[in-house]
Amino acid sequence: MRDIAKYAGQAIVLLALVAGVGFLASSPAYQHFPEGQALIKMTFVHGGQHVGGCRRRTAAELEEMAANMRRLMDCPRDRLPVVIELDVDGQRVHREVIAASGLHGDGPAVYYDSFQVAAGAHSIAVRLRDTDREEGFDYEGSAEFVLEPSQLLVVQFRPEAGGFVFR
Amino acid sequence: MKLVQRPICWGLDLVERVLDWPFGQVWNPLRHLGALGFFMYWIVAATGIYLYIFFDTGITAAYQSVEYMTHDQWYLAGVMRSLHRYASDGMVLFMVLHLLREFARDRYRGVRWFSWVTGAPVIALLFVCGITGYWLVWDQLAQFIAVRTTEWFDWLPIFGTPIAANFLTSDMLDDRFFSLMIFLHIAAPLLLLLVMWIHLWRVSRPKIHPPRGLAVGMFLAFIVLSLVKPALSHAPADLGKVAGIVNLDWFYLGFYPLLDYWSSGTVWAAALIGTLTLVLLPWMPPMRRAPAAVVHLDHCNGCSRCADDCPYGAVTMQPRTDGAKFDLEAVVNPTLCVSCGICVGACPSSTPFRRRRDIATGIDLPHLSLADLREAVGKASVGLVGDARVIVIGCENTLNGNTAGDVSTSYVTVLCAGMLPPPFIDYVLNRDLADGVVVAGCAREDCNNRFGNTWTEARIDRTRDPTLRRRVPRERLARLWLARGDRGSLGRRVSAFAETLKSLPKLPHKGDEAPVPPVLRKSENTENA
Numbered sequence: 001m002r003d004i005a006k007y008a009g010q011a012i013v014l015l016a017l018v019a020g021v022g023f024l025a026s027s028p029a030y031q032h033f034p035e036g037q038a039l040i041k042m043t044f045v046h047g048g049q050h051v052g053g054c055r056r057r058t059a060a061e062l063e064e065m066a067a068n069m070r071r072l073m074d075c076p077r078d079r080l081p082v083v084i085e086l087d088v089d090g091q092r093v094h095r096e097v098i099a100a101s102g103l104h105g106d107g108p109a110v111y112y113d114s115f116q117v118a119a120g121a122h123s124i125a126v127r128l129r130d131t132d133r134e135e136g137f138d139y140e141g142s143a144e145f146v147l148e149p150s151q152l153l154v155v156q157f158r159p160e161a162g163g164f165v166f167r
Numbered sequence: 168m169k170l171v172q173r174p175i176c177w178g179l180d181l182v183e184r185v186l187d188w189p190f191g192q193v194w195n196p197l198r199h200l201g202a203l204g205f206f207m208y209w210i211v212a213a214t215g216i217y218l219y220i221f222f223d224t225g226i227t228a229a230y231q232s233v234e235y236m237t238h239d240q241w242y243l244a245g246v247m248r249s250l251h252r253y254a255s256d257g258m259v260l261f262m263v264l265h266l267l268r269e270f271a272r273d274r275y276r277g278v279r280w281f282s283w284v285t286g287a288p289v290i291a292l293l294f295v296c297g298i299t300g301y302w303l304v305w306d307q308l309a310q311f312i313a314v315r316t317t318e319w320f321d322w323l324p325i326f327g328t329p330i331a332a333n334f335l336t337s338d339m340l341d342d343r344f345f346s347l348m349i350f351l352h353i354a355a356p357l358l359l360l361l362v363m364w365i366h367l368w369r370v371s372r373p374k375i376h377p378p379r380g381l382a383v384g385m386f387l388a389f390i391v392l393s394l395v396k397p398a399l400s401h402a403p404a405d406l407g408k409v410a411g412i413v414n415l416d417w418f419y420l421g422f423y424p425l426l427d428y429w430s431s432g433t434v435w436a437a438a439l440i441g442t443l444t445l446v447l448l449p450w451m452p453p454m455r456r457a458p459a460a461v462v463h464l465d466h467c468n469g470c471s472r473c474a475d476d477c478p479y480g481a482v483t484m485q486p487r488t489d490g491a492k493f494d495l496e497a498v499v500n501p502t503l504c505v506s507c508g509i510c511v512g513a514c515p516s517s518t519p520f521r522r523r524r525d526i527a528t529g530i531d532l533p534h535l536s537l538a539d540l541r542e543a544v545g546k547a548s549v550g551l552v553g554d555a556r557v558i559v560i561g562c563e564n565t566l567n568g569n570t571a572g573d574v575s576t577s578y579v580t581v582l583c584a585g586m587l588p589p590p591f592i593d594y595v596l597n598r599d600l601a602d603g604v605v606v607a608g609c610a611r612e613d614c615n616n617r618f619g620n621t622w623t624e625a626r627i628d629r630t631r632d633p634t635l636r637r638r639v640p641r642e643r644l645a646r647l648w649l650a651r652g653d654r655g656s657l658g659r660r661v662s663a664f665a666e667t668l669k670s671l672p673k674l675p676h677k678g679d680e681a682p683v684p685p686v687l688r689k690s691e692n693t694e695n696a
């Protein structure tokens with residue numbers, strides 16, 4: 001009798017244990033993204049123009065350099081930062097100056113960010129500057145979208161495809 | 168540190184006591200957490216092999232193949248899938264409890280640092296296994312994990328292009344990344360096994376198998392769970408959408424919500440701080456380091472019992488160096504010795520039947536030597552009166568400083584029950600120092616030094632050397648193996664034992680070669696006998 005009670009006790013403990021495991025294995029559910037919202041993800045890897053122009057080395061300078069290192073032109077490797085702007089429905093949502101990557105600032109600017117917007121119709125405009133111009137932008141893109149709830153709109157910048165790509 | 172340990176200890180003690188009732192000390196799952204971890208591992212490995220047969224390794228076909236297993240072949244592959252998932256969860260559960268328990272019981276510092284520190288990569292690898300596993304289903308949960316994980320990793324300045332950009336649109340998705348995950352999901356568990364093995368390097372005779380009854384019960388319980396609540400997938404991944412609600416497996420994915428609330432950098436910092444804290448814990452104060460056991464060659468005959476019994480493999484037998492006629496001698500590696508004294512209890516030279524100045528043994532502890540022990544036993548007998556005088560010899564954990572005693576009872580503390588050489592029991596009764604002896608120690612399967620109580624039992628039962636002489640009347644000897652939560656009952660149990668002594672015929676006494684009493688049965692006063 002006592003044995004049966006003990007086995008029953010064991011069964012209860014073990015079943016309670018696996019019930020706990022089973023529960024936590026998939027619940028409570030986690031609301032990762034709010035209902036009725038959509039997401040814009042903007043990303044690119046793009047090198048800004050090189051800083052300044054090239055300079056011709058003087059004969060004396062060339063003389064001092066090791067023979068295999070002699071190059072007539074001295075071109076700075078640093079790149080300019082890339083400036084990006086995102087407008088949604090005419091409102092500025094984001095503006096960022098993205099520095100060139102790499103230890104010497106000679107790599108491309110790397111960008112990846114997301115923006116949450118309410119589902120529905122939106123006009124989206126993006127601008128990018130990769131030169132040393134004072135005003136305006138080198139690339140612009142805009143489009144109208146009707147975003148469904150939870151929809152993901154990807155904005156990429158691909159100069160080889162002519163600029164901004166929305167999908 | 169004590170402030171953190173105490174509440175965990177208290178909670179564990181409570182649950183342990185409750186579980187001791189249905190399971191008994193020997194089957195209590197809390198005393199086999201490491202072994203249960205291994206058991207879960209084998210279930211996961213076996214079911215994983217089966218699942219791999221039906222799994223399609225292409226990213227577009229993976230989901231369908233898992234659906235096939237879950238629904239079309241629910242009776243076998245489906246159950247396997249559920250077992251695979253739930254046993255993996257069980258592994259995390261048992262690992263966390265095991266970690267907490269070793270921590271709360273203060274078994275992580277000193278020479279035990281090695282097992283503790285090698286536990287850290289076990290945690291990391293287990294998480295890699297779990298996360299890549301959920302990735303392979305390529306449902307919306309997998310998509311959520313893929314995006315969040317890669318975004319998190321992109322914070323590290325190691326990737327030229329954001330790897331999260333791989334998961335922006337379906338046409339950018341390629342099989343290569345997915346294959347990498349499959350590879351990781353196979354490689355990580357193998358590596359995990361390797362690290363689990365390293366984890367046990369310094370533990371001799373590690374308990375890696377739970378008792379059969381417990382294993383069977385546990386397995387059946389997981390089968391029931393798999394049948395009642397089969398593991399299911401979310402809807403197939405759709406990169407054009409953000410997964411809104413996900414049913415997280417909180418064992419493996421519980422930290423993902425942090426990535427929504429904190430920045431990636433903060434989560435990395437938290438992970439780093441957590442890891443460092445864990446790994447450095449053994450060296451945080453209070454520092455306690457008892458001196459290691461010392462071998463006295465002139466009393467060592469090279470029998471290797473100490474090496475057999477040491478729970479941490481700290482004693483090795485090496486060729487004799489002192490010219491004595493024996494082949495071997497015991498050598499202690501101080502970096503492995505936890506100073507439990509189990510070797511002292513194992514040594515055939517550990518006998519109190521000698522003149523005071525001769526008392527010495529083959530292997531001894533500097534801070535509580537065999538001579539100290541005999542002195543303590545002698546002192547304990549002084550002033551005891553009545554016909555039910557009891558000397559309780561208990562380990563420091565079980566007595567826990569409660570050694571006040573009274574007119575008929577006194578207490579002697581040893582470092583571990585296994586430290587008590589069996590001849591001491593003989594000595595107490597033979598020299599009429601008391602009418603009964605109680606040996607008290609940690610619960611079965613739960614000795615703080617792993618085997619102290621087990622070896623003591625075996626020595627008394629004469630199944631392991633050095634054995635307790637037959638002439639010792641077993642009815643005058645009680646063994647009390649008390650769960651931590653049950654220590655308060657020691658006094659009561661000792662009194663109950665003392666009562667039984669009153670009705671026994673008086674012992675003939677004095678002299679080493681006293682007549683052997685009639686054949687004895689095993690003591691009734693044993694916990695769970």
Ligand code: HEM
Binds near residue numbers: 205265266274
């Ligand atoms: C699933 C993962 C793990 C498994 C399967 C496992 C398994 C084991 C086993 C079988 C033992 C030997 C127990 C014995 O025979 O007395 C052990 C000891 C130990 N484990 Fe683990 N372990 C795991 C994770 C961890 C972690 C994460 C930590 C802490 C960071 C840890 C800390 C320890 C310590 C300190 C000991 C030594 C106890 C002693 O010296 O008395 N373990 N483990």
Ligand code: SF4
Binds near residue numbers: 480482499509510
């Ligand atoms: S004191 Fe314990 S750990 Fe040290 S050598 Fe002896 S049995 Fe091994």
Ligand code: SF4
Binds near residue numbers: 462467470471497530
């Ligand atoms: S148990 Fe004693 S006699 Fe035997 S090897 Fe160890 S120290 Fe030597």
